[in-house]
Amino acid sequence: MEGRVMKSTGSWYEVLGADGRKYNCRLQGKLRLEEIKENNPITIGDRVELLLDQNDISITEIKPRDNHILRQSVKKASHSQVLAANVDQVLLLATLKHPRTSLGFIDRFLVSAESFRIPQLLVFNKKDLFSQEDGILVNSYQQLYSTIGVTMMTISAKDDKDIEGVKSLLTNKTTLVAGHSGVGKSTMLNRLSTQIRQNVREVSDFTDKGTHTTTFAEMFTIDNTTFVIDTPGIKEWGLVEMEQQEISDYFPEMRALRLACKFGSRCLHLTEPNCRVRRAVEERTVSVSRYNSYISMVMGEDNRK
Numbered sequence: 469m470e471g472r473v474m475k476s477t478g479s480w481y482e483v484l485g486a487d488g489r490k491y492n493c494r495l496q497g498k499l500r501l502e503e504i505k506e507n508n509p510i511t512i513g514d515r516v517e518l519l520l521d522q523n524d525i526s527i528t529e530i531k532p533r534d535n536h537i538l539r540q541s542v543k544k545a546s547h548s549q550v551l552a553a554n555v556d557q558v559l560l561l562a563t564l565k566h567p568r569t570s571l572g573f574i575d576r577f578l579v580s581a582e583s584f585r586i587p588q589l590l591v592f593n594k595k596d597l598f599s600q601e602d603g604i605l606v607n608s609y610q611q612l613y614s615t616i617g618v619t620m621m622t623i624s625a626k627d628d629k630d631i632e633g634v635k636s637l638l639t640n641k642t643t644l645v646a647g648h649s650g651v652g653k654s655t656m657l658n659r660l661s662t663q664i665r666q667n668v669r670e671v672s673d674f675t676d677k678g679t680h681t682t683t684f685a686e687m688f689t690i691d692n693t694t695f696v697i698d699t700p701g702i703k704e705w706g707l708v709e710m711e712q713q714e715i716s717d718y719f720p721e722m723r724a725l726r727l728a729c730k731f732g733s734r735c736l737h738l739t740e741p742n743c744r745v746r747r748a749v750e751e752r753t754v755s756v757s758r759y760n761s762y763i764s765m766v767m768g769e770d771n772r773k
């Protein structure tokens with residue numbers, strides 16, 4: 469029987485079988501060895517083959533992945549982790565305050581997803597806390613991100629109508645939900661289905677940051693064909709194995725221009741002569757904030773302030 473990995477705790481996996489039941493299972497012995505050799509552990513979202521014995525259920529096969537999403541530790545460059553596999557899209561949940569999500573962080577995340585060719589949704593939460601100025605700011609973000617093909621939405625996770633709007637973006641897909649601790653990922657998922665009952669906790673008044681309430685990733689179903697993955701809050705998002713020259717490929721608005729640069733695909737769009745991307749920044753057809761995020765990535769700075 470086929471199944472899909474919903475949760476992984478050490479050597480045990482929770483797998484949703486094609487029969488709609490959940491099974492706790494381990495890897496078959498032979499597979500365990502191969503897994504170590506290939507350094508390709510089973511991850512959430514993996515499609516697997518299950519073997520049901522009378523008193524034992526095990527995973528006998530991992531199906532080829534359509535895609536995967538990795539994150540790399542900024543401090544330990546060699547340390548990257550497969551977060552999930554077979555995802556149709558990523559949803560970055562962001563907030564203007566309690567806590568604040570910077571544009572640099574958002575762009576770094578979007579670029580990373582783009583490098584795995586995974587479509588992105590950007591959702592700003594906690595709009596009930598917005599001042600008038602915040603509303604104007606978020607509208608300008610909406611303008612910016614819609615021009616580069618990112619679907620953006622502004623919500624309050626506590627508002628039923630907003631939750632219906634989010635649901636319509638998720639239907640029939642597998643979506644990985646990511647964002648800083650405290651932005652309301654688990655709150656939003658709890659509202660999407662009564663089956664989801666994740667712990668949520670208030671943002672600290674003192675640091676204005678979340679308290680890392682969700683500690684491991686887990687996949688849930690909203691209906692038979694709609695899957696969502698709740699993940700622990702992330703502080704930073706490292707770029708995985710990306711060449712300097714490659715980075716502008718993952719900025720859709722720069723990708724189209726870069727071959728018009730004098731140095732073509734070798735141009736880093738910094739101080740090179742006749743750079744088409746820099747001209748676009750001067751003409752404001754590429755936004756200054758996106759270009760600043762780009763420079764920070766090329767210079768290898770991380771997005772921590």
Ligand SMILES: Nc1nc2c(ncn2[C@@H]2O[C@H](COP(=O)(O)OP(=O)(O)OP(=O)(O)O)[C@@H](O)[C@H]2O)c(=O)[nH]1
Binds near residue numbers: 651671678699701
């Ligand atoms: N005012 C307001 N508060 C919200 C909203 N959504 C979530 N919160 C609050 O934000 C706090 C953090 O929510 P969580 O759902 O635990 O955040 P999280 O993103 O899952 O955090 P981690 O699990 O630590 O990564 C809780 O106190 C929620 O009640 C919202 O739309 N408006």
Ligand SMILES: [Mg+2]
Binds near residue numbers: 681
């Ligand atoms: Mg959470």
Ligand SMILES: [Zn+2]
Binds near residue numbers: 730736737743745746
């Ligand atoms: Zn250039």
